[in-house]
Amino acid sequence: MSNMRSKPSYENGTVKESEVHSPGKLGKMVSPSSKEFLFICFLVTLWYSSNIGVILLNKYLLSNYGFKFPIFLTMCHMSACSVLSYVSIAFFKVVPQQMIKSRSQFIKIATLSIVFCGSVVGGNISLRYLAVSFNQAVGATTPFFTAVFAYLATFKREAWVTYAALVPVVTGVVIASGGEPAFHLFGFIMCLSATAARAFKSVLQGILLSSEGEKLNSMNLLLYMSPIAVIFLLPTALIMEPNVVDVTLALGRENKSMWLLLLLNSVTAYAANLTNFLVTKHTSALTLQVLGNAKGAVAVVISILLFKNPVTVIGMGGYTITVLGVAAYGETKRRERILLRHLRHVTPIATITGMEGKVWGYCSSEEDIDDDNTDFHLQNASDDDQNHYFSSHSFPKFQPRIAKxxxxxxxxxxxxxxxxxxxxxxxxxxxxxxxxxxxxxxxxxxxxxxxxxxxxxxxxxxxxxxxxxxxxxxxxxxxxxxxxxxxxxxxxxxxxxxxxxxxxxxxxxxxxxxxxxxxxxxxxxxxxxxxxxxxxxxxxxxxxxxxxxxxxxxxxxxxxxxxxxxxxxxxxxxxxxxxxxxxxxxxxxxxxxxxxxxxxxxxxxxxxxxxxxxxxxxxxxxxxxxx
Missing domain, CATH: 3.40.1350.150 (Trna Endonuclease; Chain: A, domain 1)
Known part of the structure; x- marks a missing residue:
């Protein structure tokens, strides 16, 4: 029976149990002090500012400023993320650095990076042709595509109430499309493709990095994905956007603020990832859900005020239906995760040996809703945030098999x-x-x-x-x-x-x-x-x-x-x-x-x-x- 024992520790003849996790990182707001509350408000403000800011700056550069190079813009984002991720992890110790342990793990990260690049580039292209409000409405369908890809890849079937919540998500987009005065078919296709790619990347991440030894938190994953993305995007931009260097230099000579805009846009893209990580760490799951839904609505309102794009009652009604569907879907997934945390995960504790015999123990611990699968925020932050919250944590323990x-x-x-x-x-x-x-x-x-x-x-x-x-x-x-x-x-x-x-x-x-x-x-x-x-x-x-x-x-x-x-x-x-x-x-x-x-x-x-x-x-x- 020795192989049933976990390692015991003793203090003064008694057994000291290993730490049993309480609700976890996301439960830190149970009774926050005033100082903690102000800190969290500050984090949320930065989160909103950086997420909405990167969307609006992308739209301004690609549609209003004459900088029509979405692939090169994405490469600038990834370059900034490469440098700033290394600085924040290596020098400021925002999170402990996790090392790549094998060639197999590196290949998996590279695969995710390429899929990720495709989703971000597609989203940036769509911003050239679509209003931010409509772009947000289409991007809100990420949970729908996630559910589809999860089923196709792993045969993971959700409860019927979860699928029912996705009906208004899709219905709202259909209504919004019919009521969009500036509808552009190519832009719509690119936006829909980017949304599907984000969902696919999340599912793929859950599959490829499923083992405990290969899991990386969001900041370390960004650290390794960013330089791979730059290597992939640089030749792609030079081939598909052959005049990007000449036009960029010309715009820079014509207006010196061009360089400042590019720098600000790139830094904001990294800030969106960092603040999302911090907000996820310091708030509850329900708070994150509410803030994520509200953030999309705030981005829509601000974009309408800034860019004066025409909207219709039908279009806004469709977007509202989509947001309500996303909120309902998020609530069903939140409740499912709460139940799963109570049911699925087992943590070994102490072994006790006494006069009457032996006692072996383990306890079910509430698994932290960690940030292992957090998505990245480079072009459409609210979409990625919904993707992170509503999908990747739905199946944190993927163990796919070739033949079930x-x-x-x-x-x-x-x-x-x-x-x-x-x-x-x-x-x-x-x-x-x-x-x-x-x-x-x-x-x-x-x-x-x-x-x-x-x-x-x-x-x-x-x-x-x-x-x-x-x-x-x-x-x-x-x-x-x-x-x-x-x-x-x-x-x-x-x-x-x-x-x-x-x-x-x-x-x-x-x-x-x-x-x-x-x-x-x-x-x-x-x-x-x-x-x-x-x-x-x-x-x-x-x-x-x-x-x-x-x-x-x-x-x-x-x-x-x-x-x-x-x-x-x-x-x-x-x-x-x-x-x-x-x-x-x-x-x-x-x-x-x-x-x-x-x-x-x-x-x-x-x-x-x-x-x-x-x-x-x-x-x-x-x-x-x-x-």
Whole structure:
């Protein structure tokens, strides 16, 4: 059992638990002092100024000033980000510097950089032809494209209410397009392409940089992406904008303020990224959502006042519908993340060794909504901000696989029937009946968390999301409660082979199993005959009998074993019973009743309290009789 232990630390004979995270960075505004409040207001002001400023400066340079070189302008932005990112990280220590650890990681960052360049250039091109107000309306559809790409890339299906919130997002843009007096088809196509590219980049980032060792926070990612982007954009600008150098020098000689505008625009682009990082760090998720939605509206109002572009009631109505849809979508994603933080992420804590036996523990920690996947703000800051907030954190633990297994959820038996098996995990997962494989609800949810299983609804015409399955577990259906799933997941993370107690992995070689005598208890087969005969299995009755409150072991636990066979699994290393309310007492009849069912196999008792799981074992100690 040594491999179940995490590293303990002791102080004065007691165990010092490792730090359990509270709500995290984004919970720092719970009760801010006046000084903190003023600081946050200052940050938000800078955030608004830099984000809106870079949009308006881009529009002014590209449409009003005669500087018609969006690719070269993007290169200027990335050059400033390269220099200022290095200065802020290397000298001012804004964030700890994270190093690129492998060639593979570098290639992934370079790929993201190229996709990112395409999105920014497309957005800058669209500003030449479209009003900022309409540009903002189209850019607000980023969540829609993110949901589409997430499904295509990972088969991640959202809850129906999430998709319902996207309907007004798209509807509003359609209405705004019809009411836009200065509608330009090419500009609209470029803006839509840039929006889709931003969403694709966010999904791609979640896929490529999914492992903990390769994740970079937004500032470090910008540090490495920027110089790659410059190398890519410089020859592109010289080829596609061949007179950019001559025209830029001519504009600079004609008006010295040209150089100041370019410098200010480039520095503002970096400031937008820095302030977004700081605001994300120092505000709550809800505050960030509200501020992000309001920022887009403020940018629209200011652009109308500055550029005097004509607007219509229909156009503004469409934009309003889109903003409301984005707000609704953001709220559904925020609530989903809150639930996921309570359900999914497990952090090991201390190991305790005592006189009665052993206790292993872990606790579910609320994961910080970090800035690992924060998007960058170079041409349309509010769009990127929505992309960061509404999409990249929706799937922080992408583990895509080349070939997923597929299963169909069978409501009548409360299990998944596996119709397509890929990977070696099926050697130690699921039960085999009549050449078919079935996975219990805890096995199904665990595999879906790993991204290893696509689950179809009964009938195969639609998919079930991970959130749908969480709700089933929380509803204590299918013979499993949430505490049982936490225990199962923890043991699987540690590498153990875990199966339901008294449920045969396979009916082949059943006489070699230690559970042969338990057939009468499980009623798994009513027609078991002599060796070599077929066993008929009423599988629809199997899990109905495993009530979650029954006083019997829950799981058979086997050590990691490459030679494990479902047809001859052998005896488990131990049996696990989950105490639903309080640990069974050694002095009472509960332990004795449980041990009688174990047939000499060691018994461990698990308990879940306050998000912490502990495993107890009781050992008999014979004390000598003293004279």
């Amino acid at each position: 297994s597929k299963g169909v959820w069978k409501y009548d038996i409360g299990m998944a029937e596996i119709i397509e098996k890929n990977g070696k995990m099926w050697v130690t997962t699921g039960i085999c009946r009549s050449n078919d494989t079935y996975s219990s609800i805890e096995e199904t949810v665990y595999l879906m968390e790993l991204g290893a299983l696509q689950l179809l609804d009964d009938g195969g015409d639609s998919s079930l999301s991970l959130m749908d399955m969480y709700q089933k577990v929380l509803g204590r259906t299918c013979g499993c409660c949430w505490e049982q799933f936490e225990v199962y997941r923890h043991l699987k993370y540690l590498g153990y082979i875990v199966g339901r107690h008294n449920v045969f992995w396979s009916l082949k070689g059943i006489r070699s199993s230690h559970k042969t005598t338990a057939l009468e208890d499980t009623n798994e087969s009513k027609q078991l005959v002599d060796m070599g005969c077929k066993v008929e299995l009423p599988i629809d009755e199997l899990f109905n009998e495993l009530q979650i409150n029954d006083f019997r072991p829950d799981f058979d636990v086997y050590p990691p074993n490459s030679r494990f066979k479902k047809s001859s699994p052998g005896d488990p290393s131990f049996l696990l019973y989950l105490a639903r309310s309080h640990p069974p007492s050694r002095t009472g009849i509960e332990i004795e009743a449980l041990e009688k069912q174990c047939d000499g196999i060691p018994l461990k008792i698990g308990r879940v309290t306050g998000g912490q799981v502990s495993f107890f074992s009781f050992d008999k100690v014979e004390l000598p009789v003293l004279p």
